[in-house]
Amino acid sequence: MDKQKVDILISSSVWDPKPWVEGLSKSDLVGNIHVWPTQADLTNVKVLFVWKPLDKGVIDLIPNLKWISSLGAGVDHLMTDPQIPEHIPITRIVDPFLARDMTNYVIMGLMMHQRSMLRHLDNQKSKTWDRITYKPLKVGVMGLGALGGHLAEKLVGLGFEVFGYSRRLKRIEGIKCFDESDQKEFLSHAEVLVNLLPVTPQTVNILNKQLFSSLPKGAYLINVARGNHLVESDLINALDDEQLSGALLDVFWEEPLPPSNPLWEHTKVTITPHVASVTTPNSAIALLLDNLKRLREDRELLHTVDLNKGY
Ligand code: NDP
Numbered sequence: 027m028d029k030q031k032v033d034i035l036i037s038s039s040v041w042d043p044k045p046w047v048e049g050l051s052k053s054d055l056v057g058n059i060h061v062w063p064t065q066a067d068l069t070n071v072k073v074l075f076v077w078k079p080l081d082k083g084v085i086d087l088i089p090n091l092k093w094i095s096s097l098g099a100g101v102d103h104l105m106t107d108p109q110i111p112e113h114i115p116i117t118r119i120v121d122p123f124l125a126r127d128m129t130n131y132v133i134m135g136l137m138m139h140q141r142s143m144l145r146h147l148d149n150q151k152s153k154t155w156d157r158i159t160y161k162p163l164k165v166g167v168m169g170l171g172a173l174g175g176h177l178a179e180k181l182v183g184l185g186f187e188v189f190g191y192s193r194r195l196k197r198i199e200g201i202k203c204f205d206e207s208d209q210k211e212f213l214s215h216a217e218v219l220v221n222l223l224p225v226t227p228q229t230v231n232i233l234n235k236q237l238f239s240s241l242p243k244g245a246y247l248i249n250v251a252r253g254n255h256l257v258e259s260d261l262i263n264a265l266d267d268e269q270l271s272g273a274l275l276d277v278f279w280e281e282p283l284p285p286s287n288p289l290w291e292h293t294k295v296t297i298t299p300h301v302a303s304v305t306t307p308n309s310a311i312a313l314l315l316d317n318l319k320r321l322r323e324d325r326e327l328l329h330t331v332d333l334n335k336g337y
Contacts, residue, residue, distance in 0.1 A: 034072075035062060036097075046311065050315070056318070072090055073094075075314065080107055085109045086109070091114055117330050129177045136163070141160050164187045174192075178190050218247075239269060273294065
């Protein structure tokens with residue numbers, strides 16, 4: 027690619043684009059930065075940074091587009107968008123801070139569950155002295171990628187018995203690993219199930235009645251990947267039937283979660299508003315600029331998405 031400064035378009039319908047614009051504009055690799063929606067001529071734009079679905083027709087306005095990056099770890103908002111041409115490489119954020127924050131969130135949820143923290147908080151309100159006991163827990167991590175792999179290793183360090191599940195069989199010290207052919211066996215161990223899979227046609231609705239019935243009775247679910255993984259009505263039934271003892275949910279089919287959604291009021295569900303791990307612009311910008319340098323030097327981009335796998 028020619029070595030001129032590169033013009034960028036940012037489309038972020040959820041996050042404030044300001045810190046991204048400010049951070050990127052400090053680099054001498056970067057030319058004009060446009061923020062969607064804009065009336066500007068985008069002919070010179072070569073790079074598109076996106077968080078959450080692109081408006082229809084945006085790609086048509088960028089005839090010289092060379093690279094698209096998600097501003098988060100997930101790329102489901104790009105994989106299902108028919109306007110994105112197959113020849114444009116798509117990358118995503120793989121950032122140690124994102125992995126650290128996800129791990130910390132899951133550990134928080136796991137500990138709150140193991141130590142019955144919500145019950146202790148209730149008991150405090152009624153001045154009740156109830157020494158609820160706790161037991162060691164076996165944790166199943168679905169998805170052993172950048173986030174799930176990091177989490178699984180940290181959980182081993184904390185003394186949990188950890189079971190891991192991925193598409194291809196992994197070998198990770200201290201973790202009993204399973205692949206798709208052994209899903210049932212994996213699930214049978216998971217007293218706490220943490221979902222860190224990407225959304226693909228194979229994983230949509232994977233957290234369903236059948237899967238819940240393969241977990242040990244009274245298992246606890248932590249869904250931090252995507253709402254599209256979960257059949258919400260199946261979860262509610264599994265909680266009401268006591269097949270599951272509770273769930274910590276950070277992601278939902280519809281976000282913000284509508285006030286009418288019954289999950290809000292379910293006594294066994296704890297909800298957070300998609301904050302398990304949020305991209306930190308400063309560290310992500312360093313990764314984006316590294317890839318921008320690679321693009322200009324016609325080198326391979328880091329963290330590209332495999333369109334065949336869909337993640
Ligand atoms: P990666 O792509 O690094 O890892 C995905 C893992 O899932 C891999 O181990 C992969 O297997 C496995 N996998 C994919 N498809 C299947 C399948 N059909 N069956 C079994 N295993 C499968 O993703 P990340 O770890 O970076 O991120 C995971 C997800 O976390 C993101 O897609 C995003 O949706 C979510 N996320 C949520 C956030 C939040 O705040 N709630 C923040 C950031 C991300 P293999 O190793 O064999 O390829």
